[in-house]
Amino acid sequence: MIYINRDVNLIPQKIIEVATRAQNALEKLPLEERKDFIKKKSHIWRSFGKYLSKMSYGKCWYSESRDGGANFDVDHFRPKAEAKRTEQIVDEHGYAWLAFDWENFRLSAQNCNRLNKDDKTEETLGKGSWFPLLPDSPKACWNNRCINEEKRLLLDPVEKSDLEYIDFDDNGRFVQSPYCVGQAALRVRESAKIYGLNLERMREARFAAMKDAKELLETIQQYAEDLEPLGDKASMRTIERQIESLKLKTRSDAIFSQAVRTQLRKLGAPDVFIDRTMDPA
Structure with missing residues (x-):
């Protein structure tokens, strides 16, 4: 998970307007008609997907994965239907008023957004309709939309302090x-x-990215140790290329870049090896 700086300027105005019209219509409906109305308008939040993807360089906002073989979901961070607080407690109507609010959307790999069984532990993971709150938290509802007062359990990639x-x-x-x-x-x-961030396949992919970075750093360190004070130009270019390759793995557009950065810091790599040129402000 890495910080996502949401940029409304990446979203065409006509997409925003369609969502606004749906929201206005939703506000006028009685309780018993809202759920069906929202369900029939699923194309609206899906239309935001490619623009949310631009904000994260094509990566899942929760896991930092990029899987070309699977579609991403536009997740409602606060669930648009039921909101599951515990195994026993479910708010039936959830956050219906946020169904068309793009600021409630998060780009999510399907493994994070949908319920999955971990092949290794047999445990069911994934966000689904989960949105637990910390003890004594206020609970927002249709008639009291106090979401800023809620004390959420889930980390949110749009909040720097959560990371x-x-x-x-x-x-x-x-x-x-x-x-x-x-x-x-x-x-x-x-x-x-809840996000399934340690599903075995995801853990393996993250570990592979970290392992590649570690091995590359070790290669750079070995080249540097072996290099004479006035080393030949070919050897110096080799080190420079290795450093650039390592820096590419730390850029915001690289998969699991946050894990790679953490790994390098633990290994004592100089900060210059981390490329922050694409980091959000």
């Missing part, structure tokens, strides 16, 4: 940092579970 305590272990698992405790640690652990 401060993210870490990755040596096996590529999404975990909390050693200094993350209490509710902050709970939020990281539960987000990893």
